[in-house]
Amino acid sequence: MSQFLASSHLNLSGLILCPLLGSIILLVIPDSRIQLIRSIGLCTSLITFLYSLFFWIEFDNSTAKFQFVESIRWLPYSNINLYIGIDGISLFFVVLTTFLIPICILVGWSSIKSYKKEYMIAFLICESLMIAVFCMLDLLLFYVFFESVLIPMFIIIGIWGSRQRKIQAAYQFFLYTLLGSVFMLLAILFIFFQTGTTDLRILLTTEFSERRQILLWIAFFASFSVKVPMVPVHIWLPEAHVEAPTAGSVILAGILLKLGTYGFLRFSIPMFPEATFFFIPFICTLSVIAIIYTSLTTVRQIDLKKMIAYSSVAHMNFVTIGMFSLNIQGIEGSILLMLSHGLVSSALFLCVGALYDRHKTRLVKYYGGLVSIMPIFCTIFLFFTLANMSLPGSSSFIGEFLILIGAFQRNSLVATLAALGMILGAAYSLWLYNRVVFGNFKPNFLKKFSDLNRREVLIFLPFIVGVIWMGVYPEVFLECMHTSVSNLVQHGKFD
Numbered sequence: 001m002s003q004f005l006a007s008s009h010l011n012l013s014g015l016i017l018c019p020l021l022g023s024i025i026l027l028v029i030p031d032s033r034i035q036l037i038r039s040i041g042l043c044t045s046l047i048t049f050l051y052s053l054f055f056w057i058e059f060d061n062s063t064a065k066f067q068f069v070e071s072i073r074w075l076p077y078s079n080i081n082l083y084i085g086i087d088g089i090s091l092f093f094v095v096l097t098t099f100l101i102p103i104c105i106l107v108g109w110s111s112i113k114s115y116k117k118e119y120m121i122a123f124l125i126c127e128s129l130m131i132a133v134f135c136m137l138d139l140l141l142f143y144v145f146f147e148s149v150l151i152p153m154f155i156i157i158g159i160w161g162s163r164q165r166k167i168q169a170a171y172q173f174f175l176y177t178l179l180g181s182v183f184m185l186l187a188i189l190f191i192f193f194q195t196g197t198t199d200l201r202i203l204l205t206t207e208f209s210e211r212r213q214i215l216l217w218i219a220f221f222a223s224f225s226v227k228v229p230m231v232p233v234h235i236w237l238p239e240a241h242v243e244a245p246t247a248g249s250v251i252l253a254g255i256l257l258k259l260g261t262y263g264f265l266r267f268s269i270p271m272f273p274e275a276t277f278f279f280i281p282f283i284c285t286l287s288v289i290a291i292i293y294t295s296l297t298t299v300r301q302i303d304l305k306k307m308i309a310y311s312s313v314a315h316m317n318f319v320t321i322g323m324f325s326l327n328i329q330g331i332e333g334s335i336l337l338m339l340s341h342g343l344v345s346s347a348l349f350l351c352v353g354a355l356y357d358r359h360k361t362r363l364v365k366y367y368g369g370l371v372s373i374m375p376i377f378c379t380i381f382l383f384f385t386l387a388n389m390s391l392p393g394s395s396s397f398i399g400e401f402l403i404l405i406g407a408f409q410r411n412s413l414v415a416t417l418a419a420l421g422m423i424l425g426a427a428y429s430l431w432l433y434n435r436v437v438f439g440n441f442k443p444n445f446l447k448k449f450s451d452l453n454r455r456e457v458l459i460f461l462p463f464i465v466g467v468i469w470m471g472v473y474p475e476v477f478l479e480c481m482h483t484s485v486s487n488l489v490q491h492g493k494f495d
Contacts, residue, residue, distance in 0.1 A: 010058055012068050012084045015094070016132050018048045019101070019124040026121050034116055038109060041120035045102040048127065052098040059091055061479050064487030066137060066201075074141070079197050084135040088484030089265055089335065092477065093134045093258060096342045099462070100254045101127045104247035106459050107350065111246070111357050112160060119160060123247065126152040130255050134262065139188050139198035142267075146223075146259060147181055150174055153248070153256065160245040162356070169236075169243035176236040180226035187219035203271055204491070210274045217275035220268045227260030228320060231290040234313050241309035242362075246353030249305065253312050253345040258338050261319050265331070269323070270491055276326070280410070283324045288417045290317035295424035299431060304352045304362045307432055308345060311388065314421055315341045315396075321418050322403030330406020331485045332478055337399025339477065340387075340470060344396060347384045347463040351377070355436075358450045364432070369441030374451045378437045380460050387467050389429040390422055395470035 022044025029037055060067060066085035074082045086094060104123050112119050129149045136142040150173075158170035192198050195206055208216065226233045237257075241249050269276050291314050298310040315337065322334030354377060356362055371378045387394040400422060407415035452460075470477060 010055055010068050011070065012055075012086065012135050013070055013072070015048065015051055015055070015098075016084075016128055016135065018051060019044055019127040019131075023121040023124040023128075026117055026124070029117070031117055037117045037120060038105070041124065042102060042105050044124060045098070045105055045127065049095075049098040049102060052095050052131075055086065056091060056095055056480070059086075059088075059480055061088070061483060064088070064483045069137075079199075080140055081138060081199070082141060083137040083199060083201075084132070085137050086135055088481035089488070090134045090262070091480055092335070092339050093255075093262060094131055096258075096339060097127060097130045097134065097255050099466075100250055100342070100346060103346070103350075103459055103462075104250055106455065107247045107250065107353060108160075108245065109455065111353075115159060119156075122152045122156050123251075126156070126251065130259075133259060137200040139191065139200065139203065139267070141198075143181070143185055143188055146263070147178065149256065149259070150177055153251070156248045156251075157240060157244045160248065161243040162245060165239070166243040169239045172236045173240040176233065177226050180233065181223040183219040184223035187216045191216065200267075206271075208272065210278075213272040213275035214278060217268055217272040217279060220263065220272075221279075224260040224263040224268065225286075227263070228257060228316050229260070229313060230286050230317060230320065231293055231313070234290070234294070237313060238306045238309040241312075241349075242303055242305045246349060246356070249349040249353070250346040253308075253349060254342040257312060257316050258342065261316065261323065261334070261338060264320070264323055265335075265488070269326070270488055273491075276324070280324050280326070283320055284411065284414045287317040287321045287324075288414060290314065291321075291418055291421035292424070295421055295428060298428040299424075302364050304355070304364060304432075304436075305349070307364075307428065308348045308352065311425065311428065312341065312345050314425065315345070318400060318403060318418060318421055321407050321414060322399075325403070325406035325410040326489065327406045327409055328482070328485055328489055329402045330410070331488065332481060333399050333402025333404075333406055335399075335481055335485070336470065336474060336477060337396065337403060340395035340399050340467070343463050343466045343470075344384055344387045344394075347380075347460060347467075348388060350459065350463075351381045351384060354452060354456055364435050366442065367436045368439035369437075371437045372441055376451045376457065380452070380457075380464070381437065382433065383464060384467075385429045385433045387471075389426040393468070393471050395467045395474075398471055398474045 026037060026040055055068060066087050069085035072082040074080055101123055108119055129145050132145040136145055154170050154174045157173060158167055188198060229237050241252060244252060294310045294313040298307050301307045319334045319337050322330040352362060387396055390396040390400045404415050404419060407418060
């Protein structure tokens, strides 16, 4: 019980239920009241975001205990309770989730032409489920919400996707991620029958034999590696990104990819420390292969969204190298890079979405000379391109720098090979920017004078502020997570 710190005046359950309440209100409003539907959807998501900021403000940096803890009896005879709370590791993922949903609603303000009310409801339900995943401190209920997120995302890709293959992409996304998680469910049931509970506070003090740890770790890895995604189970991601609407790509890149890496940090590493240590060479090998392979694949892509999707795989595998360095710098760097990726990658997908809304194509060959007709767009696109290649002063640089420090302490060869990813990242980022923005203007394919409007510029502003803030003054973020990360490293006896 000493690992948990209760706080009475802020309720995580209220934060989880707020978007759900908004979606219930939307259900009773007639479809014809479009402006009211949009306003309620946006206001609900903004209230949720502002409420989440209070958890950050009230967060106690000095303790590694879980805070704002609530326990609700769910299956009392089975000893399974709804147990929620956050620490320094999960705090920023909750804030990132609540930050991105209002952006998604604003992105679809005018571009979504059909089922507008259902669009708002799908994103609000998705928000509730994602917040619940990051707050859940019970293994079985974590699994329930972890898989429940697939349902609204499946609907978002399948209904509001932008091309003919959207149904196939939705099924591929759903089946890939669901099949991987079957093994985790079996592992959770095995843990329940062995220990009589799925409560994380008890399981963190339970010791499993090394053989059992290895088997359980593999089962959890099967689920989390698909979500990251790691090579070779990454095939679903580019397909899902290409077919998803712009807002769907923002949520996919900003939050859903973080569920896998968060699962490693919250469950696999602290619960199975010996198995984690055993599998470090395996993880590092897969991650290095993924970084180099997907970076080279990115250079060869002809679709704008596929380029950013493959670069996301490279960045998320950089994250896994940091996490499995199992030292404070590596893990803190991996959390920072996840947050940075949630901002930079989401913003790049918004840039592609802005181009697609105007010119109805994402193929690179149709673009060129945009600097002459979209100067504001090109300036913003340059900023996020530089952030994507980890330019010093941007949020990505801080994350990758800390990861490389941590990785060098664990294995200098792995860190050197991972650093190739930064060089290749600069190559494909500048190559993409050069092809789209400079060169000859193509009047046959592109409309003239179609720069960003005021709403779109306002959407990009918070991303720009976040990237610069995290890049120039990361201490604000690091001090909140430092105690929790130190406790994780000490608990597993990795230091």
